[in-house]
Every structure is written in structure tokens, then in C-alpha cells.
Amino acid sequence: DAKTTQPTSMDCAEGRAANLPCNHSTISGNEYVYWYRQIHSQGPQYIIHGLKNNETNEMASLIITEDRKSSTLILPHATLRDTAVYYCIVRAFNFGNEKLTFGTGTRLTIIP
Amino acid sequence: EAGVAQSPRYKIIEKRQSVAFWCNPISGHATLYWYQQILGQGPKLLIQFQNNGVVDDSQLPKDRFSAERLKGVDSTLKIQPAKLEDSAVYLCASSPSTGAYEQYFGPGTRLTVT
Numbered sequence: 419d420a421k422t423t424q425p426t427s428m429d430c431a432e433g434r435a436a437n438l439p440c441n442h443s444t445i446s447g448n449e450y451v452y453w454y455r456q457i458h459s460q461g462p463q464y465i466i467h468g469l470k471n472n473e474t475n476e477m478a479s480l481i482i483t484e485d486r487k488s489s490t491l492i493l494p495h496a497t498l499r500d501t502a503v504y505y506c507i508v509r510a511f512n513f514g515n516e517k518l519t520f521g522t523g524t525r526l527t528i529i530p
Numbered sequence: 531e532a533g534v535a536q537s538p539r540y541k542i543i544e545k546r547q548s549v550a551f552w553c554n555p556i557s558g559h560a561t562l563y564w565y566q567q568i569l570g571q572g573p574k575l576l577i578q579f580q581n582n583g584v585v586d587d588s589q590l591p592k593d594r595f596s597a598e599r600l601k602g603v604d605s606t607l608k609i610q611p612a613k614l615e616d617s618a619v620y621l622c623a624s625s626p627s628t629g630a631y632e633q634y635f636g637p638g639t640r641l642t643v644t
Binding site: 459462467 | 586638
């Protein structure tokens with residue numbers, strides 16, 4: 419699976435959009451971009467995933483650049499409950515190979 | 531629907547002792563995973579089951595760690611004997627099948643080895 423690079427930490431004001439970048443310059447054509455987050459003392463929670471098109475769900479939007487070498491997770495109206503560590507993971511969709519390889523992620527702090 | 535259940539939530543043992551963790555996945559989920567998360571790091575996969583068969587245990591320290599999933603539902607992870615470096619949060623996750631996009635994680639068991 420391709421390696422990802424994320425900033426160690428970020429702050430965002432409550433009510434503003436939080437934009438979390440991820441670099442995955444060695445991504446292969448069959449690899450998806452996944453985002454999970456981990457709130458303190460909880461297990462990770464799936465947020466969203468995408469291959470090459472931008473994706474949106476009730477939690478967030480995922481913007482993937484045309485060359486697929488980077489992506490941005492957008493939380494449109496951040497709340498205090500969005501304070502968490504956010505993990506960007508790149509993984510090929512192979513049946514039987516389900517391993518999620520987590521890095522150290524970005525610690526996002528929402529400021530009141 | 532009920533989430534992934536794990537017990538105990540916390541455990542403190544001395545080195546060289548044994549410990550076991552239990553996981554009950556979401557009903558109907560065929561795939562079950564155990565991850566180890568050391569403080570300050572992301573989770574690392576230890577073992578993956580598909581029903582009651584092992585799919586991937588390449589990162590499981592087999593000299594001291596063992597896991598089973600009897601009847602393809604509940605699972606236990608055992609450490610025997612424990613070392614100081616085993617202090618971590620042990621997370622269980624499940625997904626409906628192989629190839630599913632989303633893994634559902636439990637709250638984890640925090641193990642402290644003294």
C-alpha cells in the first residue's frame with residue numbers, strides 16, 4: 419500500500435470548515451483513499467473513501483486531485499466533537515487483503 | 531444496531547503473566563480483525579479472520595500471541611507471557627465480508643504491563 423504524509427496537528431475554529439490534507443504521491447491506479455478518525459479513548463471510525471472522483475457524505479467531503487497524488491478531507495462546519503486524530507489511508511481493494519495501515523495521522527483540535 | 535463489544539476495557543498485569551481479551555463483532559459480520567495500538571501510534575493489524583479461518587496473521591508475534599474465533603462469531607486474543615512492550619490498546623473490528631469498504635471498531639482494551 420502507498421505511503422501517506424499528513425501534518426502532525428492542526429487547529430480549526432468551531433463553525434468553520436476544517437481542511438485536512440494528505441499526500442500520497444506513490445498511489446497506484448487501483449488504490450483507494452480512505453479516511454478514518456479516532457476520538458480520544460474510542461476506536462477508529464470510518465469517515466469516507468474515494469478512488470478518483472470527489473465524494474461527499476453526511477460527515478465530510480473528500481477532494482482528490484486529478485493526478486491522485488494528494489487529497490483533502492473537508493469537515494464543512496466543525497464542532498467540538500470533531501476534535502480527534504484523523505488518519506488518511508491508501509489501500510488497494512483486494513478481496514482477502516483488508517489490512518488498514520494506519521500512520522500517525524493529524525491531530526485536529528477544534529477551538530471554541 | 532449494536533456495535534462491536536470488547537471486554538475487559540482495562541487490564542493491568544505483571545510481566546510474564548497471561549491475559550485474554552474478548553471481542554463480540556456486529557451480528558452477521560463475517561470478517562473480524564485484531565489491532566494493536568501503542569501510545570502515540572496508529573493501530574497495527576495483528577490478525578484477520580474470515581468466519582473462523584485466519585486470512586492474515588503475518589504481524590502476530592506467534593511466540594506469545596494467539597487468537598481464535600470459534601464458530602465464526604466471538605473471538606479471543608491471548609498473550610502468554612506478557613512483556614512490558616505489550617502495553618497498548620487492543621482494538622477489535624469487524625466488517626460484513628471481505629472486500630467491505632468500512633471496518634467497525636470496538637472501544638478497545640487498554641493493557642498495562644508492569
